[in-house]
Amino acid sequence: MEYPLVSVIIPVYNMEAFLAEAIDSVLASTYPNFEIVIIDDGSTDQSPVIAETYSAKDQRIRFYRQPNRGVSAARNLGLEEARGEFVLPVDADDKISKYYLEAAAKVLIQQPQVKIVTCEYECFGEKQGKGKYRPYHRKLLARKNVINNCSMFRRADALKVGGYSEEIIGREDWELWISVLKNGGEVVHLPEIGFYYRIRSNSKRISDRKLKKHIIDVLNRRHKAFFYRELGGKLHYQRSLSQLFNFFIHLYKPETFFVSPNFKEEEEFFYSLPDIFDKQGETIHSGRNTIKIFDVENEKWVVKSFQLPNVVNRFVYGIFRKSKARRSYEYALKLLSLGISTPHPIGYYEQKIFFLFDKSFYVSVMSECNHRFEELIRDVNFPDREKILKAVARFTAELHEKGVLHSDYSAGNILFSYTNDDINIELIDLNRLKFGKISKVAGCRNFERLNLEPGALKIMAEEYAVARGFDKQECVELVLQYRWKKHKTINS
Missing domain, CATH: 3.30.200 (Phosphorylase Kinase; domain 1)
Known part of the structure; x- marks a missing residue:
């Protein structure tokens, strides 16, 4: 069996009391191929010394420092420096089971449709007990973070969505899970305890609760489409009532x-x-x-x-x-x-x-055509003007033969690009199209908004007649007859 490299990313900020426990728990893993990437986020205690000591003793451990920029920036630096195919983030005050890396990596290896592997967890510290597990589905993910932050994922998936958002302060793991899963992918929950979550009264997760409004505002801004699909509208501050609120908003x-x-x-x-x-x-x-x-x-x-x-x-x-x-x-x-x-x-x-x-x-x-028909009106010396006029006339005939009439067939709604051998024409401003059989009279009248001099209109009318099998002279007379009166005083 192959063992892809797993990168365990540990962001650190003033965790001298707990960092060694977190590192030791990873080093005890049964999985044979892993690395530990420690990112110090501007600690002012002995955390960097502890990290450096471990990295000096074990080549599987690499240590980086950055000025204090927050946990998302630290994890993103970890993602950049990681070499593994799979990533497991572990907070510096938490621990993992020695079997977790092996069990989670096995799922990702065997099931390519799975994007995230999570697990049962147990609380320790100021509060003990097994954590609550809620079965994953996207509609529930839209209302609450049902995946713990210590879950394994593919590094490529995280990089594809830009990693952890550095805009959001708090619940950055929830934002990442939405980014990775909103367009599909499965989540597997391992039935055994793989992660030990330390409860501290001054922990970041506790303090993040005060940022509820900020977190929800950022999530709505970054993932509006996701919430509209899953909740029928935005995520509200009363999250559990979001679908009900959106139902009534949608009525109005x-x-x-x-x-x-x-x-x-x-x-x-x-x-x-x-x-x-x-x-x-x-x-x-x-x-x-x-x-x-x-x-x-x-x-x-x-x-x-x-x-x-x-x-x-x-x-x-x-x-x-x-x-x-x-x-x-x-x-x-x-x-x-x-x-x-x-x-x-x-x-x-x-x-x-x-x-x-x-x-x-x-x-x-955006069209790749870089010219508008109106340029042919303004510049009678436009390169290959007659050739382009004939091409537009044939394009118009094709429209009519296929039962398409543009009711605003004007100079601004015909685009073209050309080389010596090729002329491409595109039609825009489409909301006034009509469909059905287009007669000779209706077809000739469709040229009425093209503010060209009579000689140019004659060239187009003759080319149009040939393309549709009509009499040339009749088409010329009809095109000139239906030319808008305000145009007849121009370039006559």
Whole structure:
């Protein structure tokens, strides 16, 4: 049997009275392949001397020091310095059973779907007795920390989620368990006692109880999507009543978060949108609607916030009609299924207040097309302009042949990129699409918002006619006829 290296991380802050006991309990382990990584967090007592003495005697023990930055920062330094595949955090005033490393590592070796192995524990010190065990499930994890802090996990899983949060002061292990488990993974509870938890009136866990509001606020900010999935809304200060409170809140202010299955790993950003949209992101359009760019996991996402409708339309959208954000998402999927290019949709958000529609967002991946059709209008000397106009005309014909009519087919909603041999075209602003058979007249009229000079429109009309098998002259006449009157005074 192989024995992957287990790194036991012991953070230390002024624990001279207990540190040796903690180290000795690990050294007594039956598991043959482990290391101890001790991180001193700016102790002012003899803890560093004790740690250095042990590390000098046993090459399996390594000792590091840092200025006082808190237990999360100490554990994160331990994660960085650890060499093991598996990690077991042990507080400097606690102890472990000599069989715990072996039993926990065996589970992780044999069951790759398991992310965390925990155990029964026993209290000692100022209070004795067996600790309470609550069977793990995610809905319960959303309300309380049901996994003890001395539990084994894969180092890679912890690093993937950024390790322990240094933002939270108290219950940092609860935050890590949520980070590791919120998107899946199993927890195994060993039936035997593997960990001995020292009860002290001045221990950190006791003092953390005073930080309840801070802890819950940070958890809600970092894991909004998780709590909304498991509790129907945020975690409340009265944690056990969270689902009941959220039920009534949802009756008054229902929200819909829909994220494409392809982007589930980034849904925390999506759920945070209502809170961060006004404060973050790069604004690229501000008018009736607002469009911003956000950097998410090394990718640029475009978020469109739709203007609040008038009272009548708020009622209509609140009850009878799909929102513009939802239509944008569903229409994007439909276009892609038809082989028509548009930026890949990520999801949408809707909020109502009672029966009145309130706010909404549509989110997509940022297009790789770096030009808009309006550049062809402004610059009659744009490189390969005629070639691009013909390509857009063929793209328009393809839309119509596939039964798609864009009711706002304007210069700002057609994107393109080009090289000498290739022209890529994408359609955006999709909430006003119509589907069905597109006649010659309706198709030619669809060019009416493109503010081009007559010669350019003639080029497009002829190319469109050829692509759809219509008479060239008839299409030219129809396109010029339906050109918006306000455009006819420009570039005539």
